[in-house]
Amino acid sequence: DIVMTQSPDSLAVSLGERATINCKSSQSVLYSSNNKNYLAWYQQKPGQPPQLLLYWASTRESGVPDRFSGSGSGTDFTLTISNLQADDVAVYYCQQYYSTPITFGPGTKVEIK
Amino acid sequence: EVQLVESGGGLVQAGGSLRLSCAASGFTFSSYAMSWVRQAPGKGLEWVSAVINSDDSTYYADSVKGRFTISRDTSKKTLYLQMNSLRAEDSAVYYCAKDGGNWYFDLWGRGTLVTVSS
Numbered sequence: 001d002i003v004m005t006q007s008p009d010s011l012a013v014s015l016g017e018r019a020t021i022n023c024k025s026s027q028s029v030l031y032s033s034n035n036k037n038y039l040a041w042y043q044q045k046p047g048q049p050p051q052l053l054l055y056w057a058s059t060r061e062s063g064v065p066d067r068f069s070g071s072g073s074g075t076d077f078t079l080t081i082s083n084l085q086a087d088d089v090a091v092y093y094c095q096q097y098y099s100t101p102i103t104f105g106p107g108t109k110v111e112i113k
Numbered sequence: 114e115v116q117l118v119e120s121g122g123g124l125v126q127a128g129g130s131l132r133l134s135c136a137a138s139g140f141t142f143s144s145y146a147m148s149w150v151r152q153a154p155g156k157g158l159e160w161v162s163a164v165i166n167s168d169d170s171t172y173y174a175d176s177v178k179g180r181f182t183i184s185r186d187t188s189k190k191t192l193y194l195q196m197n198s199l200r201a202e203d204s205a206v207y208y209c210a211k212d213g214g215n216w217y218f219d220l221w222g223r224g225t226l227v228t229v230s231s
Contacts, residue, residue: 040217042158049208049221050150050158061219093158097216101174102148102160 002026002096004105012113019081021108023094028074031098038098041070041079044107045090053092054079086112115139115220117209122225129199129229135192135209135222142190146212149183149194151205152224161207162194163216177203201231 003026013019029038037057042050052061057077058070067082081088089112094105121133133149148163162183163172171183182195192209206224213219 038215042218044158049223050218051221052213052217052219055213055215055217055219061213095158095217100163100172100216102163102216104158104160107157 001101002029002099002103004094004096004103006092006094006105006108008108009106010109010111012111013081013084014113015084015086017084019084019088019110021079021081021092021094021110023072023077023079023105025075025077025096025098029096029098030074037073037077038096039070039072039077040095040097041068042093042095043088043090044093050093081110084110084112117211117220117222119207119209119222119225122207122227124228124230125199127200127229127231130195130197131199131227133194133196133207133209133225133227135194137190137192137209137211140211140220142185143187146216147183147185147192148210148212148216148218149192150208150210150218150221151203151227152208153202153205156205159205163212164192166212196227199227199229201229203227204229 007022039057041054044050054070091107118136146165149161180198208224209222210218211220
């Protein structure tokens with residue numbers, strides 16, 4: 001199974017500042033035949049289901065603000081939230097879909113400082 | 114409206130069974146793979162099972178293999194999860210999730226809570 005880890009566990013960022021979340025997979029999720037990273041990011045607000053933010057590591061889902069961006073390849077990935085808004089308070093999860101079982105990272109909680 | 118609505122959760126004793134349902138609307142249900150993902154109280158997300166649209170192949174996490182069965186009824190636009198031999202560690206909110214094309218999930222239901230008492 002591919003194990004996903006995230007860092008930090010939580011972070012507090014001032015409004016308007018940048019939040020950076022790291023995600024690491026225990027093996028590469030880059031599929032060489034199409035050069036795509038099988039990595040997605042989700043946002044989960046309290047009391048709500050997760051919501052897809054990014055897939056293929058950096059492709060924003062329709063309707064997701066461009067303040068959310070993803071980068072990385074292979075085993076190391078980053079979710080960046082620029083100009084943090086109060087509405088961004090949530091837990092963020094990465095997920096690999098390179099192979100079954102599908103696995104998620106443990107989550108990173110983002111709060112306002 | 115594009116949505117998924119889960120039902121069937123509740124309180125059950127260890128060793129018991131439950132069947133969860135997920136009613137889909139607003140999209141062509143038969144064209145997409147579907148999954149169940151669970152979340153224990155205060156914990157992270159755990160993928161449980163998936164059914165593939167093309168041939169109804171099914172996949173399971175090791176933690177539920179042999180105890181849970183996923184199925185779908187395309188005429189009713191409904192996804193199911195039959196859960197047998199339930200354990201305390203199966204207690205969680207169970208989400209139904211639509212595949213976005215490659216096993217990432219672009220639509221989630223609000224979930225249904227399963228509590229297994231020991």
